[in-house]
Amino acid sequence: MSKRPFLGWFSLPSVLIAFAITASFIAIVQYSFRAYVPGSLDPGGFTFDNFTTLWKMVYGQAFLNTVLLCFWTAIFTLLIGYPLAYAMVRAQSVKLRSAILLISLTPLFLGEIVRTYSWIIVLGNRGFVNAALMQMGLIDAPINFMFTMTGVVIALVHFTLPIVVVMLAAALSHIDLNLERAATSLGAGRVRVFASITLPLSIPGIAAATSTAFAWTFSAFATPQMIGGGKVQTISTLVYQVGFASFNFPLAASLSLVGLLFTIAVLAIFNTGIRRLEKFGAHS
Amino acid sequence: MKKSLVDHLLDWSGRILLTMILGFVLLPFLVVFIASFNDSAILSFPPKNWSLRWYTNAIEYRDFGKGLVNSLKIAAIGATVAMIAGSGFAYVLNRYEFSLKSLLNSILMSPLIIPNFTIGLGLLILSTAASLPRTIWLVIGVHVIIVLPFVIRSVYVSLQNFERRFEQAAESLGAAPLRVLLTITLPLLVPGLISGALFAAILSFNEFTASLFVVNQSTQTFPVAMYNYVREYADPTLAAVSVIYVIAVAALLLVVHKFFRLEKVLNVE
Numbered sequence: 001m002s003k004r005p006f007l008g009w010f011s012l013p014s015v016l017i018a019f020a021i022t023a024s025f026i027a028i029v030q031y032s033f034r035a036y037v038p039g040s041l042d043p044g045g046f047t048f049d050n051f052t053t054l055w056k057m058v059y060g061q062a063f064l065n066t067v068l069l070c071f072w073t074a075i076f077t078l079l080i081g082y083p084l085a086y087a088m089v090r091a092q093s094v095k096l097r098s099a100i101l102l103i104s105l106t107p108l109f110l111g112e113i114v115r116t117y118s119w120i121i122v123l124g125n126r127g128f129v130n131a132a133l134m135q136m137g138l139i140d141a142p143i144n145f146m147f148t149m150t151g152v153v154i155a156l157v158h159f160t161l162p163i164v165v166v167m168l169a170a171a172l173s174h175i176d177l178n179l180e181r182a183a184t185s186l187g188a189g190r191v192r193v194f195a196s197i198t199l200p201l202s203i204p205g206i207a208a209a210t211s212t213a214f215a216w217t218f219s220a221f222a223t224p225q226m227i228g229g230g231k232v233q234t235i236s237t238l239v240y241q242v243g244f245a246s247f248n249f250p251l252a253a254s255l256s257l258v259g260l261l262f263t264i265a266v267l268a269i270f271n272t273g274i275r276r277l278e279k280f281g282a283h284s
Numbered sequence: 285m286k287k288s289l290v291d292h293l294l295d296w297s298g299r300i301l302l303t304m305i306l307g308f309v310l311l312p313f314l315v316v317f318i319a320s321f322n323d324s325a326i327l328s329f330p331p332k333n334w335s336l337r338w339y340t341n342a343i344e345y346r347d348f349g350k351g352l353v354n355s356l357k358i359a360a361i362g363a364t365v366a367m368i369a370g371s372g373f374a375y376v377l378n379r380y381e382f383s384l385k386s387l388l389n390s391i392l393m394s395p396l397i398i399p400n401f402t403i404g405l406g407l408l409i410l411s412t413a414a415s416l417p418r419t420i421w422l423v424i425g426v427h428v429i430i431v432l433p434f435v436i437r438s439v440y441v442s443l444q445n446f447e448r449r450f451e452q453a454a455e456s457l458g459a460a461p462l463r464v465l466l467t468i469t470l471p472l473l474v475p476g477l478i479s480g481a482l483f484a485a486i487l488s489f490n491e492f493t494a495s496l497f498v499v500n501q502s503t504q505t506f507p508v509a510m511y512n513y514v515r516e517y518a519d520p521t522l523a524a525v526s527v528i529y530v531i532a533v534a535a536l537l538l539v540v541h542k543f544f545r546l547e548k549v550l551n552v553e
Binding site for chain 2: 004005006007009010011012013014015017018020021022023024025027028031041080083084087098100102103104105106107109110111112113114115117118119120121122124126127128131132158161189190191215218219221222226236239240243249252253256259260263264267
């Protein structure tokens with residue numbers, strides 16, 4: 001009798017899915033080296049043209065926009081997410097903890113469209129924020145949030161917050177409270193305990209949350225598309241535009257490929273950093 | 285121990301900060317709630333007249349109904365397929381060593397890193413190159429690929445916390461492997477399987493970007509139908525849809541929280 005019953009049957013479906021994933025990846029790589037034939041979905045012969053085209057301004061700008069969005073979103077999400085995760089983990093009452101958890105998690109399950117549309121209503125020229133500020137007499141003309149980086153970053157922070165809160169809360173909840181108690185009993189104030197115990201111990205969690213925030217923002221499409229409205233082009237919106245406006249699949253494929261390699265490189269740098277930090281934490 | 289002035293100050297600034305952050309999280313939903321009852325087709329705050337006409341409009345708009353049916357179908361089939369494939373793989377991953385195991389694992393987990401627009405484009409190109417028709421099964425395939433890593437992870441975690449002694453007891457009493465699997469392993473894994481499948485279904489129901497690449501007019505999902513509506517019309521119908529959506533999701537989460545405790549599911553205890 002086999003020592004590994006079910007091995008074949010249990011892995012068969014996932015092997016088929018793995019084949020589909022590999023095949024679609026090969027399709028992207030293959031198309032990115034093929035020529036674009038206007039008016040046809042079938043690509044032409046082998047070429048490097050798609051990658052040389054990517055050096056043009058539009059594409060460089062989209063890369064720059066994407067990186068800037070990722071950067072600002074990560075910073076603001078961490079600044080807002082850390083206190084939220086801290087409050088959630090350390091809340092004394094179970095009810096308060098559940099309430100914070102549910103409020104910060106619900107948006108995660110609402111999808112990009114509902115959340116982005118809601119932000120359009122909040123940030124639009126006739127939207128909530130501008131109407132409120134004008135009625136209070138603080139501004140005379142509406143502030144432009146729509147079609148700007150600021151507007152996209154605000155909505156992206158809201159989009160990324162739940163996953164960052166979950167990751168930070170997981171990191172904070174695994175910190176040994178005895179370390180904090182020891183510091184307190186030795187006379188350290190709350191600010192000092194936080195700055196010299198809690199914050200340093202949560203740095204690996206912060207790094208992990210940052211890399212996840214980066215990946216989320218990088219792959220965000222609906223938010224830059226709807227709030228950026230074509231004025232804030234990112235890699236995702238450009239891939240869609242190139243793919244569906246002119247059906248230039250080869251160029252869309254090469255743009256995706258370069259974007260993917262870029263993501264993998266950034267995440268690899270983060271992971272090495274996280275591993276170093278964890279080693280550092282273990283030794284000190 | 286008496287609280288010092290600094291402690292009181294810290295407590296209060298902490299409370300104010302927490303309220304402000306929670307306000308930021310809730311603000312868009314409160315605003316969309318108000319906007320959905322605005323009688324005028326043009327956005328204005330505060331609304332001058334109130335009405336329910338956008339709710340009627342949302343219910344009567346045919347693309348939403350079709351999209352909802354498609355999305356429920358895709359989520360149900362996709363989550364089931366992902367649960368079968370994912371739990372099978374999590375089992376062999378947890379129990380056996382075999383060749384190419386880590387390669388297979390990295391391929392199946394790669395959708396966590398690959399952006400959804402790239403996954404969508406890849407399967408669109410693949411189906412075009414293979415001249416496959418763009419049916420609902422293509423959309424289901426894309427969704428299975430995207431939700432599978434979450435199912436594998438969830439079942440794998442349950443298997444790691446699994447008490448092997450029950451299986452060993454059954455084996456030593458002479459039960460065949462299939463019988464052990466069906467009468468011991470599977471029943472004990474049910475909670476992990478259910479929460480994994482539920483999570484997969486919710487993710488699939490919300491998935492938008494990859495779907496946009498592979499749907500056509502007749503297979504469009506609910507999120508895609510919503511996106512197309514915003515591009516065509518500026519009236520607050522989508523605000524009404526959003527309110528219904530938020531209430532449904534919040535209710536679902538409350539139920540899940542009652543039965544499973546979200547802290548445990550998310551490992552933040």
